[in-house]
Amino acid sequence: MIEAAFKGRLGGFDLDACFAVPASGVTALFGPSGSGKTSILRCLAGLTQLDGRLSVNGEVWQDARTFVAPHRREAGYVFQSATLFPHLSVAGNLAYGEKRAAARRRGAASQPVLDRDAIIDLLGLAPFIDRRPSDLSGGERQRVAIGRALLAAPRLLLMDEPLSALDAMTKADILPYLERLAAVAAMPIVYVSHDIGEVARLADRIVQIAGGRVVGCGSTADMLERLGLEAGVPAFEESALLTGVIASHDTALRLTRVDCGGQSLTVPPLDLPVGQTIRVRVRARDVAIALQRPSGISIRNILDATILTIDAAEDAVHGDVVLGIGDARIKSRITREAMAELALKPGMPAFALIKSVSFDGRRGYTARDPETGADAR
């Protein structure tokens, strides 16, 4: 477990955050800019000192009497903008933490989970290993920074919006590296982000932060549903996750078919093996509802569903309908007019029409069972 509680004032801002999450998988600290996510991450690393306590796997890093100095904590840190040492080559930067890791390890308490070659391979660093940081693109720099942190063999990896300084295209290039990292890394990762799309792709669980406080905590699937109408998530980004297994690839039509609890989902081609478990992120705005199975329609994904709940405020244009698809739930955002016309009621069978989906080609659910039993206190 990672058990953390920090309380104090930081430049006109009150932080009072307390959470406990399993020490495995990816935990996202999610919230709007200025909500204190980075401050919490800095407290975890010991770079900022506030009153509080912190223990990682039973090892106390901070309490009333103890404050372990940052360089003695086995915590890797990836900063918002890559802080590579400009006087060292990429290889020199990578070696910096590697050399010191042995000294920091204090015996055999932990072992490097990935060796140097595996990390270089994982992050694709080989082509520019001898270059200087000033000769790298922003995305390459951030990959080196991640590799450097990993080579120090941390027992906890802290990432502070590692993609925020990058443009959208570079971001899209790096996300697959992060996904691979999340899949193979044995150490827990705490990932700060205000981008729900990033969080949905990477995180096993979400700790929601607002105004310096923890306001919610749970598995990514649960939290995406719950985050719903709250501030911090743009309405059009509201989404839910479906888990499925890749059933087949249609190379002629360039499509991949995913089996979601017995129902077939057709998606753009994915470069993943048959049998791989993936998460499909479905945005509420992309889901329509039909009471009969429609025919003569361009939408490929028509899933049997059951209406679970209906939520529409009196003064709102749209309402949210939660649909059960097998064991999973997705949300559909439709106008209140449509709701009334279809006379939707909880318990009714219906069809969910899904227009477009985004994917998280990922690990995880078959290889290991991520604990998502996070709780806010």
Place this chain on the structure above:
Amino acid sequence: MAALLEIWPAVALTLKLASVTTLALLVLSTPLAWWLARSRVRWKEGVAAIVAMPLVLPPTALGFYLLLALGPDGPGGAVAGLWGGRSLAFTFEGLVIGSVIYSLPFVVQPIRNAFQAIDNGMLEAAASLGASPWDAFWSVAVPLARTGFLTGAVLGFAHTIGEFGVILMIGGDLPGETRVASIALYDFVETLQWGKAHLLAGGMVVFAFLVVLTVLLMDKRGRVRQ
């Protein structure tokens, strides 16, 4: 050739003085500049002002107080007593002490600026990779401040070569002991030895030009690298 031989002892003494002084200045300035760059105490600017005072003080005024301090009745006399001497004034050691104080701002300031320019994130990154503050200082801060160290060393060396007033006050004009190039030049002019004066002064002009050029080029390179 004879003229060269005659000015050589003064030039050699000057180079020796400047080398020893520069070395002492680097040792002293590094922790001082680091503290001035990173400390958050309010009175540090007071210390910075004291360090910078030789920039505006007449060298003779500084020399006068140094003469009292180094003399038999000052702390310098007590120190000299340790090896049976009477005073540090009018000795090579005295000149080194005087030169260190006089050239201190020229070395501290560039190093302080270089330390201040280092992004705190660099040091935090070093800490997160397991480097202790001492380790991070040597493995990150010093290499990144390299240009500042070079500039400081060159300026300190050159400024020591060019000093006159302080040395005249605390060192007098003892051949081989305290007669440095600038004092020797003054003597040559006083005794109307224009040829030797030209040789010495001309050499110093060329030297000064090279020093300033070096510092400017280093400064430019340092900026390009960042």
